[in-house]
Amino acid sequence: MISINQRAVTSEGKILSNRKIGAYHHIIIEIEGIAEGAKPGNFIAISVGGVESNMPLRRIFAIYRSKAQSKYGSIVEIIVAESGKGSAWLTRQIEGSTLYITGPLGTSFPIPADPINVAIIGGGYGAAPLFDLAETLKNKGCRVDALIGAATSAKIFAPLEGKRTVNSITITTEDGSAGKKGRITDVLEDLLKENQIELIYSCGPMGMLKAVHEIAERLSIAHQISVEESMACGIGICMTCVLPIRGDDGIVRMLRSCIDGPVIDGEKLIWSEGIPPETLGRHL
Amino acid sequence: MISINQRAVTSEGKILSNRKIGAYHHIIIEIEGIAEGAKPGNFIAISVGGVESNMPLRRIFAIYRSKAQSKYGSIVEIIVAESGKGSAWLTRQIEGSTLYITGPLGTSFPIPADPINVAIIGGGYGAAPLFDLAETLKNKGCRVDALIGAATSAKIFAPLEGKRTVNSITITTEDGSAGKKGRITDVLEDLLKENQIELIYSCGPMGMLKAVHEIAERLSIAHQISVEESMACGIGICMTCVLPIRGDDGIVRMLRSCIDGPVIDGEKLIWSEGIPPETLGRHL
Amino acid sequence: MSFDYSTSIAGSVFSNPIFTASGCAASGRELAQFFSLKELGAIVTKSIMLKARSGRDTPRMAETPSGMLNSIGLQGPGIDKFIEEDLSWLISSGAKVVVSIAGESVDEYGALARRLRGIKGISAIEVNISCPNVENRGQVFACHPASARAVIESVRINLGGEYPIIAKLSPDVTDITLIAEEVINAGADGLALINTLLGMVINPKTLKPHLGGKTGGLSGPAIRPVAVRTIFQVHAKFPKIPILGMGGVSSGSDALELIAAGASAVSIGTASFGDPYATIKIGKELQELLISHNFPSLADAVGIAHDR
Amino acid sequence: MSFDYSTSIAGSVFSNPIFTASGCAASGRELAQFFSLKELGAIVTKSIMLKARSGRDTPRMAETPSGMLNSIGLQGPGIDKFIEEDLSWLISSGAKVVVSIAGESVDEYGALARRLRGIKGISAIEVNISCPNVENRGQVFACHPASARAVIESVRINLGGEYPIIAKLSPDVTDITLIAEEVINAGADGLALINTLLGMVINPKTLKPHLGGKTGGLSGPAIRPVAVRTIFQVHAKFPKIPILGMGGVSSGSDALELIAAGASAVSIGTASFGDPYATIKIGKELQELLISHNFPSLADAVGIAHDR
C-alpha cells in the first residue's frame, strides 16, 4: 500500500494573482515547500472561508503548474472552477490574501522510461494538471497529442504555453462554440489510431474517464487516470475517498484515492458503480 | 409595553472608514435609512463573519453618531471594542466592505423638557453614545458635565468634538494613565454636588451602572441608564436579553432590554442578581 | 401553468409552507413592522403556559459554531393575557396562527386546550412536549412514550376536535419513531420536528457553564442534519402524517432539504435572529427552487427523497 | 513550579491529554510524516473489526455547517492484518496506543478482546459500541442498556484485565447517564464521549440523500455543545470515572471546555481533516490556557465547571 506523499508540507501561502480565464479562475500562490516536491498529477488541499468559516474541510485542487524558484519565490498555480461555497470563496480572494495549504499530495503521473507516443485527455478543468505533465513527457522525448473537451468554449482550459508544449491539440465542445462539436470520445479513437498512441493520460469527470477507458481497453492502450472523489482530509486519515482497485495480488480493495491516487492505473480500477461484489470485506 | 423601534430598517451598508483610536475602532458606515430615524441611545445590529460565517447571530453596537445628510450620504458611526470573534472580524473589515445592518433599534435617552443640569457618565466604550446625547441636551439649554472612566487611557473614549459639546469633562483611569487615578465613583459624588446635577445618563458595564446608581439613589438624582445584555436578535423576538423591571403598576416583569431598553429608568430596574423573588411568573 | 405553493396540515390550509418557529417570533407583532404577517404561511407563537412565567436566569444565550444555545425557560404572560393581548391582535392582523402550548403536567396541557376552544382564527395547536429548558428535564414529555401519549390524549379530549393537533417532538431520544407512533395513536394530526438539542457551553474565562440555566437548547444550521434525518425517519414510517419541519433552515435550499425528507411546511427559528426578513427570503428562494425543479406544486415535492 | 500536563485513565498514564479520535487518524502512520506521534497523548486507532470490511458506498461524506457527515461504515483490514501491519508499526514507533474495536455481535467483541491479549504496548482498549454507520442501527449497542452491558462484560472477561476498557457511547439516546451506568457496572474503566450524532443531508440537486449510506455520523464544531453537555451530565453522576472527551474540538479553548466539564483527555477528530497539525496546535494552546488559569496540573482542571 502506498502511503501519504512524503513530500507534503502544511504551510501559509499568499495569492500573487487571481485572474478569470473563461469559466475558471487562475490563481497563482506564493508558498514555501510545495513546488519543491511537486510532481505532475499531485494536488493541494486549501482551507476555505477564513478564520470564522462554517466550512471545516479543505478543498482539493490539482496543481496546474509549480515552480520552486520563480522570480516571485516558490509558486504553485491552480485552476478553479466555481462549484459550491468553498470554491466560490476562493475565487473571491484578492491578491495578497493568505491561504493555508497542505501539499503536494497524492500520486503523480508515472513517466514512461522510453520516448513513446502519448495522449493527454482533459475534460473541463481536468486539463489543468496535464500540460505540466506534457512538458515533462516532451523533455523525455515523447510525442504528445492533446485532446481537450468541455461543454462550451469558456470551459475549455488550454493555455497558450500549454498548447506550445504539445505536438497537436484537438478541442471539442458539446455546443460547438470551440473546436469540433461533440464529445471527446467522438474523436478519440481516430486520434489514438492516427498517432499510434501507446499511453493515455486522462483527467476529468468520472463519466468521461469511463468512456475513454472503454476505448483504451478495446484498443489495448495503457491508460493512467486522475480521479476526483469527494475527500474530507486529502491525507489518508478519513477513508471517505475510496475506490475499488484490484491489487497486484488480484484482490479488490477499497483504496483511498487521496494517497493511492488520484492518479491510478485505469486497468486496476473496477469501473462498476458501488462496491463490487468481489471486494475484500464486502458486507452482505 | 413598548414595542420594537418603529423606525428600524434592515439594509446594506458600506464601510467608509475604519480607524483605530486607542483600544477601539471607529467605523463610519454609509447606509440608507438608519440615521434618518436614529436618536441618541439607539443601537444597530450587524451581521458578522461574511457569507460563510459560523456566527449566525448579529452583533450589537450603540450608535455613536449618525447623520442623514452628510457629504458622504446617510452615515452611521460606531465605536468597536475588540472582544470576541465577531467584533474582531468587524475591526478587520476594510474600507468598501459591505455590512448588513438592522437599526435604529431600542429606546433612546429621554430628553428633559426644561434646561436642567445633567451629567453624562461613560465607562469604556460606553461613552460612545453619550456625546450625541450631550449635543441634543446642549441645544435644549442644559448644562452638561461629562465623567468618563476606564481601566487605562487607551480605553478612554472622549473625542475632541465630544469634549467641545460638554461644559466640563472629568476623566478617571484605574491605572492613572490619564486623568485622575481611580474609578468614576471616586469622583462622582463631588461632581454631582458641585454642579447640582438633576439628571444622570450613564452607559457602561453593569458593575459601573450599579455603583453609579447607588450614589444617584442616595442623592435622589434621576438616573437613566443604558444597559448591555446579551442579545440574540435585538428585535424583541427571542427573549434572551431580559432584565427585571418594575412597571408603573408596581409589578416586576422580565422585560426585553432590546425593545424596552437599552435605555431604562434606573429606578425601575431591580438591581439584584438573578430573577428577583417578586417577579411576575417567577418559578419556584 | 401556475405553481401551487399552498400546503395543508390536517385540513388547515396555508398559502405557503414557511412558518415562524415557536419562540423565535414572540407573538408576531415584533416582526410585523418589517413585513406583513400575511406573507407567511403562519405565525407559530411562543409556547404559552397556563400562568405567567419569568423564565430562567440570564445569560440565556450562547452562540456556538453555526448555532446557538438558548435557555429562555418558556417566559410568557400566561394563557389569559396571551389570548387577550397577543392572540387577539394576531388574529385581527389577518395572519394565519398556530398556537403553541406548553404545560407542566398532563392536566395543564388539557386546561390550555380548553382555554383555546372556540377562538375563531386559530389554524392549529402545536403541543410543545419537548422544551429542554425546564428545571427538571424529566418534564420533557416527549422523552418518554407514555408521557408523550398522555399529553396528546389530554389535549385531544379537551380540544374537542376544533383544530388540528401538531405534536412537537425532541430529537434527544433513542428512537424518535417510537415517540411519533405514540402521539399519532393518541390523536396527533401532525408532528413538528425538531425541537432543540440539549447542549451546554462552558465559558472559557470563568470555566463555569455559560448559561444561567446551565444547559440550553441547541438550534441553528449546526443541527440541520439531525432535523433532516429525523424527518426522513418519521416520514418513512408514517408517510401520511403531515410534518412541520424545522432545525437550522436559513435558505430556500435548506428548506427544500426538509421538504424532500418529508416536511409539508417548514418553520424558521434562529435564522430570523440573524435577519428579520429570513422567513420572507427563504420563502422566495424555496418557491424558485421548486419551480426550477419542475414541481407543479409544493405538495409534489414533499418526501420526494424517499422515492428517488 | 512546573506544570504537570500528564493525564491518566484507569492506571494508564499519558504525557498529555490530547489524543486522536478513532477513525480520524487511520492507524497513525499517515500523520507521522507531519509530526512525531510521540508528541500526542495517544493515537486512538480506527475501530477494527474481526474480519476485513469494505465499508459503505460512496459518497461517504458531506460537509455541513461547521460540521460534516461521514458514512465510512468501519472499513478496515480485520484484526489480524491490523495487528500484524498497523499495530506493530505503531507500537514500534514509540507512540502510546489506544486500540478501538467494533463488533457485530457480543461474541465478536469478545473475540477481538482475546486477539489483543498479551500485546505489549497497548495503553487501553476503546470499545466502540456507538458507530451509527452500520446497516442496521439496531446494532448500535450503546443505544440500549442491556446490549451495552453485554458487550462490555464480554470484553472485560475476554481481556482478562490486561488493559483499561474505555466504552465509547452515543449521544443519540434519551438518557446517556443510564447507559453510562450500565457499562460502568459491567466493568468499563472509562468512557469515551461522544461518538457522532446520526444525521442526513439531502443533495439539493438530486433531491436524494447525499451519502451512499443515506445517513451518516455528524461530527465537528457543530456538535461541541452536545459533547460538553453529555460529559457534564455523566461526570456529575460518576465523578470518579475518567472520561475521554471528544466532539468538535478545534482549539485549546474548546478542549478546555470539555476538560472543565469532566474530561480527563480529549480526542481530536474532524479538526485534523482541516489541518493535519490540529492535535499539536490544540495541545499547545490548551497547555498555555491551563497555565494562564493558574492550574498546577491538568488534573486540577478536570471537572472544574462542577465546582464553580
Ligand SMILES: Cc1cc2nc3c(=O)[nH]c(=O)nc-3n(C[C@H](O)[C@H](O)[C@H](O)COP(=O)(O)OP(=O)(O)OC[C@H]3O[C@@H](n4cnc5c(N)ncnc54)[C@H](O)[C@@H]3O)c2cc1C
Ligand atoms: C484530486 C482532485 C483534484 C481536483 N482538482 C480540481 C481543479 O484543479 N480545479 C477545480 O476547480 N476543482 C478541482 N477539484 C474539485 C474540487 O475539489 C471541488 O470542486 C471543490 O472541492 C468543491 O468545493 P465547493 O466548496 O465549491 O463545493 P461544495 O459542494 O460546497 O463542497 C462540499 C464538500 O464536498 C467536496 N466536493 C464537492 N465537489 C467535489 C468534487 N467535484 N470533487 C471532490 N470533492 C468535492 C468539497 O471538497 C467539500 O468538502 C478536484 C478534486 C479532486 C478530488
Ligand SMILES: Cc1cc2nc3c(=O)[nH]c(=O)nc-3n(C[C@H](O)[C@H](O)[C@H](O)COP(=O)(O)OP(=O)(O)OC[C@H]3O[C@@H](n4cnc5c(N)ncnc54)[C@H](O)[C@@H]3O)c2cc1C
Ligand atoms: C445595547 C448594546 C450596545 C452595545 N454597544 C457597544 C459599542 O458601542 N461598542 C462595543 O464595542 N460594544 C458594544 N456592545 C457590546 C457588543 O455587542 C459585544 O462586545 C459584541 O457583541 C461581542 O461580540 P463578539 O463576537 O466579539 O464576542 P463573542 O463573545 O464571540 O460573542 C458571542 C455572542 O455573545 C454576545 N455578546 C458577547 N459579549 C457581549 C456583550 N458585552 N454585550 C452583549 N452581547 C455580547 C455577542 O453578541 C454574540 O452573540 C453593546 C452591546 C449592547 C447590548
Ligand SMILES: Cc1cc2nc3c(=O)[nH]c(=O)nc-3n(C[C@H](O)[C@H](O)[C@H](O)COP(=O)(O)O)c2cc1C
Ligand atoms: C430562543 C429560542 C426560543 C425557543 N422557544 C421555543 C418555544 O417556546 N417552544 C418551542 O416549541 N420551541 C422553541 N424553540 C425551538 C424552535 O421553535 C425550533 O424548534 C428550534 O430552534 C430549531 O429551529 P431553528 O434551528 O430554525 O431555530 C426556541 C428556540 C429558540 C432559539
Ligand SMILES: Cc1cc2nc3c(=O)[nH]c(=O)nc-3n(C[C@H](O)[C@H](O)[C@H](O)COP(=O)(O)O)c2cc1C
Ligand atoms: C470520518 C470519521 C470516521 C470515524 N470513525 C470512527 C470509528 O471508526 N470509530 C469510532 O469510535 N468513532 C469514529 N468516528 C467518530 C470520532 O471518533 C469522534 O467520536 C467524532 O467524530 C466526534 O469528534 P470530532 O467532532 O472531533 O470529529 C469517526 C468520525 C469521523 C469524522
Ligand code: FES
Ligand atoms: S480524503 Fe481522507 S482518506 Fe482520502
Ligand code: FES
Ligand atoms: S435580543 Fe431578542 S428579545 Fe431582545
